[in-house]
Amino acid sequence: MDTLSFKTVSANKATVTKEWVLVDATDMVLGRMGSKVAKLLRGKYKPNFTPHVDCGDNVIIINADKVRLTGNKWTDREYMTYSMYPGGQRATTPAEMMEKSPEKLIQKVVKGMLPKNILGAAILKNLHVYAGAEHPHEAQQPKVIDLNLIK
Numbered sequence: 151m152d153t154l155s156f157k158t159v160s161a162n163k164a165t166v167t168k169e170w171v172l173v174d175a176t177d178m179v180l181g182r183m184g185s186k187v188a189k190l191l192r193g194k195y196k197p198n199f200t201p202h203v204d205c206g207d208n209v210i211i212i213n214a215d216k217v218r219l220t221g222n223k224w225t226d227r228e229y230m231t232y233s234m235y236p237g238g239q240r241a242t243t244p245a246e247m248m249e250k251s252p253e254k255l256i257q258k259v260v261k262g263m264l265p266k267n268i269l270g271a272a273i274l275k276n277l278h279v280y281a282g283a284e285h286p287h288e289a290q291q292p293k294v295i296d297l298n299l300i301k
Contacts, residue, residue: 166204168205170207170291170293171292173211173212173295175211175212175214179220180217180256184260186297191276192265193206204276207276210280211278211279212283213282214252215248215252219244224243226243228241229243229247252281257279
């Protein structure tokens with residue numbers, strides 16, 4: 151067998167095939183769902199995964215207001231923000247974020263599981279989160295995926 155004939159194939163922007171994926175977040179645990187969505191966005195489930203290229207899918211999450219957390223995480227966990235002004239440090243709990251905007255809670259969780267660089271910011275733009283069951287991406291014909299069936 152001639153081993154010199156094997157080549158490592160790296161995906162680039164022109165050779166990547168991006169799909170649209172629909173995920174229903176009803177009764178899913180937030181962190182477990184977020185890690186699987188981050189892998190989908192990154193393209194880790196694809197055989198031609200390349201770390202420095204955006205080769206992941208576009209993910210639509212519906213029913214973001216029906217996501218759940220285990221234990222006392224709704225009130226005990228705190229997300230800190232700082233406005234760079236004196237006294238500008240704020241702490242919010244997931245329960246407060248869910249009241250105001252459940253979309254931002256899921257985006258914050260998934261963003262924390264992506265790379266902290268320019269590629270991670272570009273990948274996050276492929277995430278679309280909606281609180282209800284309706285979404286404006288019917289024209290893309292998204293493929294419905296059950297996250298419980300993938301590792």
